[in-house]
Amino acid sequence: MLISPAYFSSPGGEPPVLVAGGGPAGMHAALSLAGMGVPVLLAERSAHLGGQVMRLDKVYPTDHCAFCPVWTTAKACFESPRVNVLLRASVDGLRTDGDQTFADITAAQGWIDPQRCLFCGACAGSCPSGALHERDASMTWDPALPPSMRIDEAACTRCGKCAEACPAGAVRLGAEPVRLSVPVSDVVYATGFEEPAPGTPAHAPEFGGGSHPDIFTAMEFEAWHQESRGQDMLRRKSDGAPAKRVAFIQCAGARDARHLPYCAAVCCMHAMKQARWLKRRQPGLDITLFYTDLRAPGAGQEAYVRAGIAEGIRLMRSRPGLVAASEAQGGIAVRYDDPETGGAVGEIFDIAVVNGGLGQCPLPTGLGLPAAEGAAPLACGFCAEPADVAGSAVQGAAAAAAVAARRRSRAQGGNA
Ligand SMILES: Cc1cc2nc3c(=O)[nH]c(=O)nc-3n(C[C@H](O)[C@H](O)[C@H](O)COP(=O)(O)OP(=O)(O)OC[C@H]3O[C@@H](n4cnc5c(N)ncnc54)[C@H](O)[C@@H]3O)c2cc1C
Incomplete structure (x- = not known):
């Protein structure tokens, strides 16, 4: 019930x-x-x-x-x-x-009843397709319930061996x-909110999202490299090579009449957060943050941004017009207008993190x-x-x- x-x-x-x-x-x-x-x-x-x-x-x-x-x-x-x-x-x-x-x-309804599951693992031992796991990747935190096994419903063939093996009758395969x-x-x-998926109206195609493994959305980057996971260094997703240059690109699809016509409010700060944790771990990384207006309301956020600049994060007030893989130069090409000269510039980065367009x-x-x-x-x-x-x-x-x-x-x- x-x-x-x-x-x-x-x-x-x-x-x-x-x-x-x-x-x-x-x-x-x-x-x-x-x-x-x-x-x-x-x-x-x-x-x-x-x-x-x-x-x-x-x-x-x-x-x-x-x-x-x-x-x-x-x-x-x-x-x-x-x-x-x-x-x-x-x-x-x-x-x-x-x-x-x-x-x-x-x-x-999950296919395993957490109130009955003994977490003994008998089901996992019996599963021929490896569809049973010890814990839901997204976890259920009802403190009233003990941890339970989970079935990956996409991988399950519904052979029923787990239900036979379960001593507690916790398996309810195919529960609708x-x-x-x-x-x-x-x-x-x-x-x-949701990040815009490549191909949806809120997604701005010139920023290359989904076209190359080294062009990340902010959430994808958050999953790829986390400060507290203790990774030794930032690596490219495409080939595992150490990354030396990283671009954070703001307002990609936001404040843009074709996509999201307003500011998504949190992107400048979370880009600065990701850039700062990279710098803390690897001071030698070359990091550029392309922005339209750096939005950091409140004393704490202003100080946070200033600390990032002092740590060596390069700020470039320009919204790139193109982010794309460059086979010739082996990296991610970012083309933008230099605000000082007004001329078009192309730079190569190992990784580009594209921010903005967070739709409600x-x-x-x-x-x-x-x-x-x-x-x-x-x-x-x-x-x-x-x-x-x-x-x-x-x-x-x-x-x-x-x-x-x-x-x-x-x-x-x-x-x-
Ligand atoms: C990359 C990134 C980094 C960020 N970093 C920070 C940070 O460092 N600090 C900070 O303060 N903020 C940060 N933010 C912003 C922060 O994530 C948001 O402020 C916060 O998540 C908003 O909370 P919410 O409850 O409004 O929405 P959400 O966190 O999006 O939660 C909405 C919930 O509603 C559920 N839901 C949706 N539709 C339905 C439905 N029809 N029925 C039932 N459930 C539904 C969803 O599954 C979701 O669990 C970051 C955002 C991004 C994108």
Whole structure:
């Protein structure tokens, strides 16, 4: 059972508030609501809470570990008696029936029941296709559950040997997703952002994304080279050769009428963060950051950028017109206009990290839906306004305050 029926039948009470998206904004919205005594259904489409932050190594402007604060917040969500966390649950849309709003949610069921799994590994030993692993790569942090095995559903042939081998009956091969229609009193969207995939409208083709292994998006680079992973040096992905020159290219597809017409707010800072951790580890690396306007609001961020410049990161105020692999010169060619001479320049780098164009996650259908009167959905975090982790969390708390005020007003017979 995914959600206890009792959850929806608190006598005389309104149904829960749906928070769609379990990143920093959604988690803070949920905890703030819970703190005000409001029941919450927190639906997250991936297998873990934390959102995109879980893909980061460290966070600017402190350079602290990204994981620890997010984990603490996620744990508080799981432990709150007023927050019901649904993982692998995608909010597809909203609909109304009379005065009642319903959320349509598709909840995937893992093929191993974590409540039964003994983590003994018998299933992995029996699997002929190597589809069983000790831990979900994206981890499930319900502290109430012990670690469990996981099936890679794409690799599984459904031969059933694991189910035969499992002493606890935890394997439920081929369990289909469950479609839920859940009554909710209010809705907070916190669905975050997505990096533009090559070939999508938000992707600017002149920056070469997806055309060569040494042209990375920022998230791809974050996965390739992390300061805390202790890699000895930065290497090219194409051939493993040590990298000597790295270009960070800002506003690729952002502040661009053809793609994302606004600034994505966080790219200058996270590029500076990645550049600085490279410099800390390898002071000899030649790093150039191409920018349009370096956006670093607030005292901490300004100081952070200045420290990067003092450490030797070269800033070039120019938006390159072309980033592409150069077979002739063996690297990534970056063509740009030199701001001092006005002339076109071409330089070769080992690696180019292309930043920008972070589109807000498409909202599930129904955002504009009137819902019950005075209960139209609110959006917070990156899906409402590009913001860093702290800003997204604050937006989540603000959305919670607005929803709680509405519920109070409705309880008093008014319409907020
Ligand atoms: C490369 C990079 C580096 C960054 N580094 C930093 C940094 O160092 N410091 C900093 O402060 N900020 C940094 N940021 C910004 C930071 O990632 C965002 O501020 C933060 O993730 C926004 O939180 P959010 O909750 O709004 O969205 P997200 O983190 O995107 O979370 C949204 C969640 O909603 C879920 N979701 C989406 N659609 C649905 C649906 N229909 N149903 C259910 N769930 C759904 C998603 O799976 C996701 O888990 C960086 C961003 C990038 C791209």
